[in-house]
Amino acid sequence: MIPQADPGAGYRAQKEEIDAAVARALSSGWYILGQEGAAFEREYAQWLGEGQRAVGCANGTDAIALILRGMGIGEGSTVVTVSHTAVATVAAIEMAGATPLLLDIDPDTYCMDPDELAAVLDDPPPGIPPIRAVIAVHIYGHPCDLTPMLAACAKAGVPLIEDCAQAHGARHDGRMIGTIGYAAAYSLYPTKNLGALGDGGVLSTADHELADRIGAIRQYGWRERYISSLVGVNSRLDEVQAAILRAKLPRLDANNARRREIAAHYDAALAGTSLTPPARAEGVEHVFHQYVLRSPERTAIMAALKAQGVGTGIHYPVPVHEQSAYAGRTALGPAACAETSRASQEVFSLPLYPELTEAQIEQVCNALRGL
Numbered sequence: 001m002i003p004q005a006d007p008g009a010g011y012r013a014q015k016e017e018i019d020a021a022v023a024r025a026l027s028s029g030w031y032i033l034g035q036e037g038a039a040f041e042r043e044y045a046q047w048l049g050e051g052q053r054a055v056g057c058a059n060g061t062d063a064i065a066l067i068l069r070g071m072g073i074g075e076g077s078t079v080v081t082v083s084h085t086a087v088a089t090v091a092a093i094e095m096a097g098a099t100p101l102l103l104d105i106d107p108d109t110y111c112m113d114p115d116e117l118a119a120v121l122d123d124p125p126p127g128i129p130p131i132r133a134v135i136a137v138h139i140y141g142h143p144c145d146l147t148p149m150l151a152a153c154a155k156a157g158v159p160l161i162e163d164c165a166q167a168h169g170a171r172h173d174g175r176m177i178g179t180i181g182y183a184a185a186y187s188l189y190p191t192k193n194l195g196a197l198g199d200g201g202v203l204s205t206a207d208h209e210l211a212d213r214i215g216a217i218r219q220y221g222w223r224e225r226y227i228s229s230l231v232g233v234n235s236r237l238d239e240v241q242a243a244i245l246r247a248k249l250p251r252l253d254a255n256n257a258r259r260r261e262i263a264a265h266y267d268a269a270l271a272g273t274s275l276t277p278p279a280r281a282e283g284v285e286h287v288f289h290q291y292v293l294r295s296p297e298r299t300a301i302m303a304a305l306k307a308q309g310v311g312t313g314i315h316y317p318v319p320v321h322e323q324s325a326y327a328g329r330t331a332l333g334p335a336a337c338a339e340t341s342r343a344s345q346e347v348f349s350l351p352l353y354p355e356l357t358e359a360q361i362e363q364v365c366n367a368l369r370g371l
């Protein structure tokens, strides 16, 4: 069976370098917020581009919550995002103390509907605190339609934050995702396009003062050891993970290119079937964190693929606003997330990671041709 995700393959592909990096971190005698973490932050910021600063933290959820805290967004604020996302995006808004307002998606790209965003910024739903930020989720590695979103945010005077947990290295009109909004959050969970071998997260911004403030907030609000000048939390990236990430970062662009190459094979195999390859909006460079198809016959198709040895997944089976834990806790936009609910019934994801072998890709393509 070809697994839908295989983080172990990413380790095996770079075993010697990663083992050496781990040994280096272990031998250093310094395990939290040391040289490896600082070097990873520098290298990640450099990879993002001129003027960026990066701050490591414990995971991608914290990266979002830390950005909000650093901006002073918490209780008494509404933060707009989508329901079609990892529940983490919404959990982070609540961790910061803010109220989530969930919008619907464009059914082709699965990203936030910019028209609904403009509508709620112009005329917010009644009874919610003032909207203080928008979080754009570049879901599956496909950049959001940022141009109209940024225009709507600018008009309303509300900053746009990017959730890049699935989109490290994607581009929008040639610009690196994560450098377009005010700040960006990235998960480094093992299956992500840049994955640690444990938990990890990083955030970026060109506002160096915000980066400094968050750098303190992530460790008890310390700017100076044992002196809390800000109210903080504990959300640190450890040295072993930072060393592993430094070994993996130089391969990220090539790995994303490989993901696109595999996606093109799947596209070709789908010609002549009833399934439509994932959309790519004009001017975007998709990084295929997931290769997502949709069909009302999802259950039967997934079973047929399984019979051919092809594992699949569903991202995500239950939208956030339909999760029992979030019932009554989130506000919805005027579209009431109708496309989101429909998508959650139909989407499924194929295996897609850079380490898939030619034989595995061919096996997936053969199974697709038979659908």
Ligand SMILES: *Cc1c(COP(=O)(O)O)cnc(C)c1O
Residues within 6 Å of the ligand: 059, 060, 061, 062, 085, 086, 088, 089, 137, 163, 165, 166, 186, 187, 188, 189, 200, 201
């Ligand atoms: C994975 C993910 C997160 C959360 O990251 P963790 O590292 O698991 O906390 C947030 N948003 C999206 C869209 C994700 O896919």
